[in-house]
Every structure is written in structure tokens, then in C-alpha cells.
Amino acid sequence: MADEVARASGIISSLRKGGRLDEALALARRERERHPDDERLARAHSWVLCDLVRRDGGDPAALATALRELAGLSLPEKGNEVLYKNLLRRLTDAAWDLRRAHDEDGLRCLLDALREAVRLEPDAEWLSAGSPRSADGRLVLSTSEAEPLLRPFLSAFGGSSEDLDALVAWCGPEPFVLAEDLRHGSWEAPGEKNGASADALAGLPRTPFYVEWASPRRGAVGITAYRRSAAREYSGPSVSIERSVVRDARLAGELRTHEVYEAVLSPDGRSVLGEPVPCADPAVRATFVRRFEGRLERVSGYGFVRLPGGTSAANDVLVPERMVTRHGIEDLSVVSGVAAASFREGEKGDEGSWGFVADSVERVVPPHPADVEKRTSGALRVARGGAAFVGNVLVPTRMVSELGLRPDQELTVRARLRWDRRRRTWDWVATEVSG
Structure with a gap:
């Protein structure tokens, strides 16, 4: 029976390849009725049907x-x-x-x-x-x-x-x-x-997206989509920020880094359909690109423009060392410019976090001694938590211990502005104390 089935399969294939599809189909159906479980006949039958699809x-x-x-x-x-x-x-x-x-x-x-x-x-x-x-x-x-x-x-x-x-x-x-x-x-x-x-794209919703980086050489663009959901029954609309890579050589050469655009995006965020246009929503733009002005705290070769308010450093602006050097920015200078969002990859399972990095520096005002240093006199006051003050100037615990200072002791202190990371404010801190 195996030889008979093999011979029938061969004849079906020959008829099909010769263009005699109707004869091949009739023979395939007849043989399949006789041997319904033979896969060779089923495969030959399928190829006949495949050619009929084309015809x-x-x-x-x-x-x-x-x-x-x-x-x-x-x-x-x-x-x-x-x-x-x-x-x-x-x-x-x-x-x-x-x-x-x-x-x-x-x-x-x-x-x-x-x-x-x-x-x-x-x-x-x-x-x-x-x-x-x-x-x-x-x-x-x-x-x-x-x-x-x-x-x-x-x-x-x-x-x-x-x-x-x-x-x-x-x-x-x-x-x-x-x-x-x-x-x-x-x-x-x-x-x-x-x-x-x-015309088809015109009826689809456009999604704002931020260009983190663009590499014409690699033909790729790193984008962050700002997706807004519809309002739900018991809560307002939600927003999600999703990072992805779009592989598109043309867009990699045309889109500007640290700019916010709008376009129709695929659900996975890896395709941009239609022509992107600059995003006109100022609230969305401010999520990724914003103007800043504040006082800079130098940290080694780089620095942070500290922006008071809030409970975290998410809004502080990192000023890279190359910008600090190029603009000759001193510690406690007032700096203004434009900052762009930047994602920092996490370590050891950390999901990573967003921050702002100076994209351009437009104005630098060097620190004036009268604004960042002062002298004040008064009695040493010890707060309930143990912190010591002369007026509104903090006297570090180390200095109190080393100098053997006592509560209510009359002192004159020289103070300098310093950023308080816990309270997120600029405070006066004593650098010298005399009795």
C-alpha cells in the first residue's frame, strides 16, 4: 500500500506542475478518500489547493x-x-x-x-x-x-x-x-x-513623544512616549511614560534631540507613522524640556542647579563638567538656561530614574560676596533636636564640639550659603566662629 500511495502522490504532483490543476485536484480528493490519514497525500493535495489560490x-x-x-x-x-x-x-x-x-x-x-x-x-x-x-x-x-x-x-x-x-x-x-x-x-x-x-492616519490619535537621542549612523532614535488614557469611571485619565527605540534612518537624521513631537505611534512605541510635528502643548513640553534659573552647587568638576521646593531632587538640574568648564561657572553662581529630561539606568535591579540635565546655559551671574557670605553675632542657641544656631546661622555639631561652645555663649560667626538636601533649601552655615 505504501508504494501505491507514493505513486499516487507522485502523479498528483506531476499533474500540478504540468498545470493540470483540475485533474490533480480530482485525483487528490479520490485518493484522500481511500487513505484519509496519509500525510504525503495531504501534502500533495495542499499544494494543489495552494496553486488553485493563485489561479x-x-x-x-x-x-x-x-x-x-x-x-x-x-x-x-x-x-x-x-x-x-x-x-x-x-x-x-x-x-x-x-x-x-x-x-x-x-x-x-x-x-x-x-x-x-x-x-x-x-x-x-x-x-x-x-x-x-x-x-x-x-x-x-x-x-x-x-x-x-x-x-x-x-x-x-x-x-x-x-x-x-x-x-x-x-x-x-x-x-x-x-x-x-x-x-x-x-x-x-x-x-x-x-x-x-x-487619510487613514488623520483619524488616529497622535501621541506626544520626546527624543532622548538620535543616531543617524545606527539609523535609530530613542524616544519616550507620553501616553494619556481615556478617563475611567472612578478616576481621571492616567499618563504613562514609555521608552523605546524606533529604527528609522530618515527620522534619525531629521528629528532633533531633546525636542518633543507628536505623531501616530504603534502600540509598542517602536514605529512612528506619518510625519511627526512639534508638540504644541506647553504642559507636555515642560515634562521633558524646561527653562531653569537657580544657584549652582559645585560637586567636584560638575554641579547642580538647586531648585527649592518639593521633597526630592528630581527637579534639580545637573550641569555637566564640560559646561561648567566652558562657562567658567563658580560655586554658588546663579545659572539660567534650558534643561532636558534624561533617564539614568538603574543598577542591581533598580528600575532607574528620570532627571534633568542642562542642554544649554544662557546666563551666568558669578556669586557676589554680599549674597553668599555674611557675618552675624548673637547668643548660641541649641534647638530641641540638638542643632546649634547663632541667629539663623547653623553652627555644625563638629564645630561646637571642637571649640567647646556652650549654650547662650555670645559669638560672632562668618557664614556661607549651603544647600540643605534634607529640607531642600539654601541655608546659612558657619565657616568661622569667634567668642
């Missing part, structure tokens, strides 16, 4: 019949990868042929046939089920596999809400962003240009 792509009824028959053969993914890739390519070619001919009625009929005979599943569900290729009498494709097939429909139906609704009913609610290479709304066939994609 009958313009006949939606015949196409749907061939796809359903192919699904009924239940060939596994493993060992039949080439078959399924060829099938998808032929379906895609049939759709592009109709698109190039501007046959939208034909595309609608093709979509109806696909909705009847092909089921799309999200990648995670498809993989978790063990990559099945048939279910409910329909052929199963993952959404990532189907993305080339969706492009001709998107290109043709981008301006029609009714046609898009039909497409969404089959492939899911966000067909525009299934593939990372659908950038700039380029859904046209090779060599074809039209404005349908721009």
Missing part, C-alpha cells in the same frame, strides 16, 4: 472553497513551512493585483472570502496553542504573518470608515500598526503612490 484569486467563492478545503487537511506547521509561506504570498499577490487595478469591489469580495475561510489570531494566542493551522474549519494565521496581506486593503480602504470597519472585524481593532515597517503610512504597492494612507 482563482479573482474568484472569491472558489478561493474561499479552496482555503476551507486546505484548512480541513489540518497539515501541521512543522515540515510545511514553505507551503504556508507560499500560500500567504499568493493571497497577498491576489490582493495587490486587485489594488493596482483599483478594483475595490473585487477587494471587498476577496475580504469577504478571507473572513469566511481564514481566522487571524494574536501572536501570543497562536503560539500558546501550539501553532495550529486550522480551527473551526478555517485556516489560522497569526497577525504578524498576515501583515503583508493587510497592506493592500489598508491602502485601498484607508479613507472609508465602512470598509475599515469590515477589515477591523476580521483582523482586529488596530490594523494600522501590526508591522514596524508600516512607517510614515507607506501602505502603497511597490511603485504606487496615493494619499489614502495619510
